[in-house]
Amino acid sequence: MTALLPKPLRLSDLAGRRVALWGWGQEGRAAYAALRARLPDAPLTLLCRADEAQAARALDDPQLSIDTDISGERLAGFEVVIKSPGISPYSELAQAAAAHGTRFVGGTALWFAEHANAQGGIDNALCVTGTKGKSTTTALLAHLLRAAGLRTALAGNIGLPLLELLGASADAWAIELSSYQTGDVAASGVRPQIAIVTNLHPEHLDWxxxxxRYIADKLALVTAARPRVAVLNAADPRLAALHLPDSQVHWYGDARGWHLRGDALYRGQTFVMDTATLPLPGQHNRGNLCAVLTALDAFGLDAAALAPQAAGFMPLPHRLQPLGERDGVLYVNDSISTTPMATLAALAVYRQRPVAVLVGGHDRGLPWDTFADAVRVQPPHAVVTMGQNGPRIHALLAPLAADNRFVLQQAADLAEAVALARAALPAKGGVVLLSPGAPSFGPYPNYVARGRHFAALAGFDPEAISGIPGLGIA
Structure with missing residues (x-):
């Protein structure tokens, strides 16, 4: 027997309860605004860092208590804690409070509960997750939905919390979900209409x-949330092995559905178009197009007719983003790359040119052996390591570089890494590729700040390269 989904927790259900917000980032502020819109006079506690408390006090909300002393005992004093996505429910603090009955929810779960229909679903919610490609897939999905004439929302992990659009209406919702949020959809008790999973590789193991557990949490979007339609990549072995009795499964990436043969796009055995000139760098990004077209078919649209509209898609910043040339060298910003597999995908795009790739950042313990194996077979012109895990990557690659097959350098920071990469390349025609394969934590608050700094170091305007086009409802 299929397990019943939990009862949705709506904002109105929080009235009269002891409620806390945990975290004051963009998601936390969106949750606060939503609570105040529905429960303007309800007592509320904010648990946050000291540097966040000052900004929260500026709200001058007499019903808001602010506390920077966060403990398991303190959390256990609340019936419901609305936590920011970056806070792990597996932390000791959260686990201790949950053992005493505290319920932890996220803004995504609250939004889904607010928008559920009488059957406990959302007929126009198209959710996207995956280790890599989820942002581009979600944005491309929104682009083609809009090309079909539908009023479409682009929101979620891509840069606009769902709760910022609370109460808004749209014909379709293109929603990106990180592994921090996929469990929220299942916890909401509300079934999305369509859920796309692009691929699975180890990531965010510290969270x-x-x-x-990462794989299980990621897959919760299609296993526990039970979408009406699951769109899955047949080329991913973990996804190919899934059995989803509560969902219709639509496959892409093989001859059963939308797939690529080189640059040629096919739907089954029918050729549709050449993708070589589309603004989707790399075979993996064109694979994302196959995921989107599969979802559009499942949504009842003519995906084959919409496919050429991908030519008007505007690529997202910090994702294999060509910044431009300086003195004959192309600078490419792939700061979103936080796994070694993502770095390998980026290198494949520029395989025909001399590339100096910048790798390293926050060390989450991910293995780089697969990266080293690929470098052994097809080395780039140069590798420059940096960041917390830079020495570990450097030590792994050093034996491979010893026979002078590629240049291997070690940098103290991003500025030195850019300088070393440029110096390692020929005078003309090379590529400096920032594709770190690791998070930015430490020197930078996020991958956006890292990408902006890279752009500045390369001589480009950071302000001109950071906006995500199409966020919100259009």
Missing amino acids: HGSEQ
Whole structure:
């Protein structure tokens, strides 16, 4: 028997309860605004860092208590804690409070509960997750939905919390979900209409605690949330092995559905178009187009007729983003790259040119052996390591570089890495590729700040390269 989904927790259900917000980032502020819109006079506690408390006090909300002393005992004093996505429910603090009955929810769960229909679903919610490609896939999905004439929302992990659009209406919702949020959809008790999973590789192990839990949490969008339609990549072995009795499964990436043969796009055995000139760099990005077209078919649209509209898609910043040339060298910003597999995908795009790739950042313990194996077979012109895990990557690659097959350098920071990469390249025709394969934490608050700094170091305007086009409803 299929397990019942939990009862949706709506904002109105929080009235009269002891409620806290945990975290004051963009998601936390969106949750606060939503609570005040529906429960303007309800007592509320904010648990946050000291540097966040000052900004929260500027709200001058007499019903808002602010506390920077966060403990498991303190959290256990609340019936419901609305936590920011970056806070792991597997932390000791959260686990201690949950053992005493505290319920942890996220803004995504609250939004889904607010928008559920009488059957416990959202007929126009198209959710996207995956280790890599989820942002581009979601934005491309929104682009083609709009090309079909539908009033479409682009929101979620891509840069606009769902709660910022609370109460808004749209014909379709293109929603990106990180592994921090996929469980929220299942916890909401509300079934999305369509859920796309692009691929699965180990990531965010510090948040999830293990690779197994990361995979389980990521897949919760299609296993526990039980979408009406699951769109899955047949080329990913973990996805190909899934059995989803509560969902219709639509496959892409093989001859059963939308797939690529080189640059040629096919739907089954029918040729549709050549993708070589589309603004989707790399075979993996064109694979994302196959995911989108599969979802459009499932949504009842003519995907084959819409496919050529991908030519008007505007690529997202910090994702294989060509910044331009300086003195004959192309600078490419792939700061979103936080796994070694993503770095390998980026290198494949520029395989025909001399590339100096900048790798390293926050060390989450991910293995780089697969990266080293690929470099052994097809080395780039140069590798420059940096960041917390830079020495570990450098030590792994050093034996491969010893026979002078590629240049290997070690940098103290991003500025030195850019300088070393440029110096390692020929005078003309090379590529300096920032594709770190690791998070930015430490020197930078996020990948956006890292990408902006890279752009400035390369001589480009950071303000001109950072906006995500199409966010919100259009």
